[in-house]
Amino acid sequence: xxxxxxxxxxxxxxxxxxKGSQKEGKSETGNFESYFDVFWLCAQxxxxxxxxxxxxxxxxxxxxxxxxNSKEVRLQLLGLAFYKYCKYEGVKDSKKEIILGKMxxxxxxxxxxxxxxxxxxxxxxxxxxxFLHISKNIIDINDKSQFLTKYKDIFKR
Amino acid sequence: MGLNIKLLSVSLRxxxxxxxxxxxxxxxxxxxxxxxxxxxxxxxxxxxSGKTTVxxxxxxxxxxxxxxxxxxxxxxxxxxxxxxxLRRRMNKNGKSFSDDTSEFTMRLKINNEHYNVSxxxxxxxxxxxWKTQSKKGNEKRWNLPFEFRRIFYNNEKxxxxxIVDAETRxxxxxxxxxxxxxxxxxxxxxxxTVYNLLGEPSMGQWKGGQLEEIKSKISQTTGSYLxxxxxxxxxxxxxxxxxEVRIRISENEIKLREWEKESKQMGTKISQIQxxxxxxxxxxxxxxxxxxxLRDDIEENKDLLEQQTKKLELLLINPINIFExxxxxxxxxxxxxxxxxxxxxAGREFVRKIIKDKICxxxxxxxxxxxxxxxxxxxxxxxxxxSRVVKSIxxxxxxxxxxxxxxxxxxxxxxxxxxxxxxxxxxxxxxTFGENDAGQERGLLYEExxxxxxxxxxxxYDITWFSTQSFRxxxxxxxxxxxxxxxxxxxxxxxxxxxxxENIPLxxxxxxxxxxxxxxxxxxxxxxxxxxxxxxxxxEALLTVSEKLRNQISIDTNNIxxxxxxxxxxxxxxxxxxxxxxxxxEDRYGRPTAGSGAQTMIACYSLGAALVKRGNLKVPLVxxxxxxxxxxxVVEKWSKESYERYEQSLLLLNASEKSxxxxxxxxxxxxxxTNRIVIWPEKMASDGGKEMVYSxxxxxxxxxxxxSGVGGGV
Numbered sequence: 087x088x089x090x091x092x093x094x095x096x097x098x099x100x101x102x103x104x105k106g107s108q109k110e111g112k113s114e115t116g117n118f119e120s121y122f123d124v125f126w127l128c129a130q131x132x133x134x135x136x137x138x139x140x141x142x143x144x145x146x147x148x149x150x151x152x153x154x155n156s157k158e159v160r161l162q163l164l165g166l167a168f169y170k171y172c173k174y175e176g177v178k179d180s181k182k183e184i185i186l187g188k189m190x191x192x193x194x195x196x197x198x199x200x201x202x203x204x205x206x207x208x209x210x211x212x213x214x215x216x217f218l219h220i221s222k223n224i225i226d227i228n229d230k231s232q233f234l235t236k237y238k239d240i241f242k243r
Numbered sequence: 244m245g246l247n248i249k250l251l252s253v254s255l256r257x258x259x260x261x262x263x264x265x266x267x268x269x270x271x272x273x274x275x276x277x278x279x280x281x282x283x284x285x286x287x288x289x290x291x292s293g294k295t296t297v298x299x300x301x302x303x304x305x306x307x308x309x310x311x312x313x314x315x316x317x318x319x320x321x322x323x324x325x326x327x328x329l330r331r332r333m334n335k336n337g338k339s340f341s342d343d344t345s346e347f348t349m350r351l352k353i354n355n356e357h358y359n360v361s362x363x364x365x366x367x368x369x370x371x372x373w374k375t376q377s378k379k380g381n382e383k384r385w386n387l388p389f390e391f392r393r394i395f396y397n398n399e400k401x402x403x404x405x406i407v408d409a410e411t412r413x414x415x416x417x418x419x420x421x422x423x424x425x426x427x428x429x430x431x432x433x434x435x436t437v438y439n440l441l442g443e444p445s446m447g448q449w450k451g452g453q454l455e456e457i458k459s460k461i462s463q464t465t466g467s468y469l470x471x472x473x474x475x476x477x478x479x480x481x482x483x484x485x486x487e488v489r490i491r492i493s494e495n496e497i498k499l500r501e502w503e504k505e506s507k508q509m510g511t512k513i514s515q516i517q518x519x520x521x522x523x524x525x526x527x528x529x530x531x532x533x534x535x536x537l538r539d540d541i542e543e544n545k546d547l548l549e550q551q552t553k554k555l556e557l558l559l560i561n562p563i564n565i566f567e568x569x570x571x572x573x574x575x576x577x578x579x580x581x582x583x584x585x586x587x588x589a590g591r592e593f594v595r596k597i598i599k600d601k602i603c604x605x606x607x608x609x610x611x612x613x614x615x616x617x618x619x620x621x622x623x624x625x626x627x628x629x630s631r632v633v634k635s636i637x638x639x640x641x642x643x644x645x646x647x648x649x650x651x652x653x654x655x656x657x658x659x660x661x662x663x664x665x666x667x668x669x670x671x672x673x674x675t676f677g678e679n680d681a682g683q684e685r686g687l688l689y690e691e692x693x694x695x696x697x698x699x700x701x702x703x704y705d706i707t708w709f710s711t712q713s714f715r716x717x718x719x720x721x722x723x724x725x726x727x728x729x730x731x732x733x734x735x736x737x738x739x740x741x742x743x744x745e746n747i748p749l750x751x752x753x754x755x756x757x758x759x760x761x762x763x764x765x766x767x768x769x770x771x772x773x774x775x776x777x778x779x780x781x782x783e784a785l786l787t788v789s790e791k792l793r794n795q796i797s798i799d800t801n802n803i804x805x806x807x808x809x810x811x812x813x814x815x816x817x818x819x820x821x822x823x824x825x826x827x828x829e830d831r832y833g834r835p836t837a838g839s840g841a842q843t844m845i846a847c848y849s850l851g852a853a854l855v856k857r858g859n860l861k862v863p864l865v866x867x868x869x870x871x872x873x874x875x876x877v878v879e880k881w882s883k884e885s886y887e888r889y890e891q892s893l894l895l896l897n898a899s900e901k902s903x904x905x906x907x908x909x910x911x912x913x914x915x916x917t918n919r920i921v922i923w924p925e926k927m928a929s930d931g932g933k934e935m936v937y938s939x940x941x942x943x944x945x946x947x948x949x950x951s952g953v954g955g956g957v
Contacts, residue, residue: 114545115545115548115549115552116549116552116553118556119556123556123560126560127559127560130562130565130566133566134565134566155556155557155560156560158557158561159560159561159562159563161632161635161636161638161639162561162562162563162639163562164632164636165562165573165577165636165637165639165640166562166566166573168633168636169572169573169576169577172576178576182580182583182584182585185580185583185585186585186586189585189586189629189633190629193628193629193632193633194628194629195627195628195629196628197628198628198629198631198632198635202629230552230556231548231551231552231555231658231662232662234552234555234556234559234655234658235555235655235658235659237559238555238559238651238652238655241565241648
């Protein structure tokens with residue numbers, strides 16, 4: 087299992103600029119550090135809005151592990167994801183045996199840096215859901231700073 | 244009426260470093276009274292031997308006034324006209340080394356007449372006086388012939404063109420004013436034309452009763468005052484010709500006036516365009532400065548914006564900030580799991596319970612083999628990667644920082660401001676430079692200026708040609724009128740005068756104005772009044788002559804200047820202008836600029852040569868270190884040109900210039916074309932000063948080297 091990014095998502099953020107991308111972005115205020123950072127920005131929106139649609143068939147894999155600037159907040163990221171996963175599964179208040187079961191399917195048994203099938207699937211769907219919202223609400227943006235200021239507004243209280 | 248001046252000798256007694264010195268050039272040794280010959284004489288004189296002193300004395304004798312020198316006799320000790328400025332050194336005791344008097348004498352030949360001019364210096368009274376010796380006898384004053392006086396008397400700036408101190412030559416430019424040019428042009432060209440017709444206007448000669456004679460001379464020249472009888476004696480064809488010519492001249496004058504008006508209008512337009520171009524340039528400079536500030540600002544803000552964006556990204560990528568409100572709940576969830584022993588012993592208890600109950604969660608009975616396997620896998624439940632990462636998550640929840648989403652808001656605001664500022668700066672920048680109409684306008688203006696300048700130059704050329712060359716036209720017109728129908732130009736007096744005359748319109752003007760004034764003066768019987776009127780008329784006419792001739796001399800000077808060595812490529816860039824502000828350099832766009840040392844030198848030579856040409860003047864060229872400012876590669880050209888242009892020249896060289904001269908011209912050329920003399924300090928004077936000695940010994944000449952004088956055991 088792996089993190090996926092839909093082709094549309096990739097195109098959207100390539101236009102702004104991602105380090106390591108083969109396409110040159112138009113942003114004048116810097117590029118995103120990695121595709122995972124982009125993935126996570128989308129996933130946060132999906133989690134926030136609790137929208138987890140199925141993955142687009144037109145997609146490509148990016149990484150197995152949390153990378154880029156997100157690495158700094160890997161544990162918080164996983165903590166949030168696991169909590170939201172339990173909530174989504176309706177077990178967040180269940181007994182520990184149930185939680186343990188979810189834990190084992192969410193996280194990987196072999197590597198503490200990778201996820202289990204459920205974990206990847208949950209986050210991939212969250213990212214997809216987030217991107218659908220972003221692509222509808224943050225349009226015609228080619229600059230990173232502009233994107234981020236509008237991105238922040240999605241979470242306005 | 245030309246002026247032919249030849250320098251015969253220069254003698255000094257008790258002046259500065261000179262005891263007894265005779266600057267003649269003896270063709271035979273011992274004959275101290277021989278004349279300096281024609282051609283080029285080179286005097287090799289080491290530094291400090293008195294080159295400038297000799298030059299200034301020659302100059303003084305030309306202008307009838309002592310050239311300023313630094314006075315060596317306290318308490319003057321400054322530049323003054325005091326006789327002691329030329330006194331020989333004092334001895335160590337502060338007493339006069341020499342006699343109470345010194346003397347400088349210059350022998351000249353002016354238009355084949357011999358003159359001795361002496362300056363006698365009285366050191367006791369710090370005074371000096373002149374003596375002039377000529378065929379008229381001895382006079383205790385400076386009194387050279389009128390033709391000489393009217394050109395050179397008290398005209399230090401003019402003589403600087405011929406008696407040259409190259410080291411200070413640029414003062415001709417820096418001090419130049421209209422007077423020099425005006426005076427010189429009148430003396431060299433204008434007066435000659437009019438004097439030929441009116442005779443010399445010296446009060447000594449213009450005596451009462453000569454008015455009729457002058458009037459008659461003008462009449463003979465122009466035909467205006469001819470009586471019927473006189474007219475009858477003139478060939479009819481000539482009269483008709485003159486009449487016709489006058490009509491044509493009038494037409495030409497009208498045409499000239501139109502051209503002059505047109506030229507003036509062009510000049511005004513050109514100067515307006517130039518002003519506009521300069522204004523655009525000024526504005527452009529200001530814009531450039533503003534644009535630099537804007538660009539710097541934009542770059543600085545862009546850097547800042549990128550930094551702030553990066554900070555914002557890091558804040559937004561942190562889920563604590565995004566899920567600020569829920570975070571407490573998320574923390575509680577994980578901490579509760581921790582308390583519940585997730586993952587901890589939960590796995591172990593789960594397995595133990597299955598082993599203990601012998602019943603699996605799927606309600607099947609646990610076999611021994613299954614139990615054995617469960618026991619073997621027990622540690623994995625307790626310590627696998629999954630439990631490690633969950634433990635890490637639980638620990639990190641305890642340490643979770645306080646949300647910084649407020650910082651993100653502030654940052655976001657700053658980013659918006661920065662973007663807005665950059666956008667404004669870019670807008671201002673585009674506003675300033677977006678559509679560079681000014682640059683386009685400047686290009687069009689420049690083209691227009693060049694076009695008008697071309698037209699104006701054409702008009703000015705026509706004006707010059709018609710103003711100065713009309714006599715040629717006159718002759719051609721005369722021929723067309725049948726004056727040479729017999730194959731020869733008629734030789735009547737009138738026709739001769741017309742041929743001699745360089746500016747018929749001017750003469751006609753003089754004639755008409757004179758007639759007018761004389762008519763007004765009729766009834767007043769005093770000749771004196773008539774004479775005064777005559778002088779005024781002539782004076783006014785001369786102003787017109789000066790203006791016309793200034794133009795021609797300016798052209799001559801520029802032609803010589805442009806064909807001179809050392810100028811070469813620079814002449815394409817610079818124009819030597821003789822205008823109302825004196826002599827100036829201008830660049831190709833008519834803007835005043837500065838010339839180099841060599842350009843200044845050659846410009847002076849060019850002006851001198853143009854005046855000499857116009858005035859039919861033969862004057863010696865005397866140069867003190869004349870190569871100063873010239874590049875070594877033009878020394879040969881300059882020297883040969885000077886050699887050809889001046890019948891007589893005396894060049895005072897120091898030792899290093901002598902070497903340059905030899906290198907440039909070669910020993911053979913020098914031996915063939917020049918006379919060589921040497922002034923060197925034969926011995927030290929008893930007062931410690933130098934005692935300069937003259938010689939034409941070629942061995943001594945050859946031995947002068949370095950700065951110290953004659954070396955090699957002389």
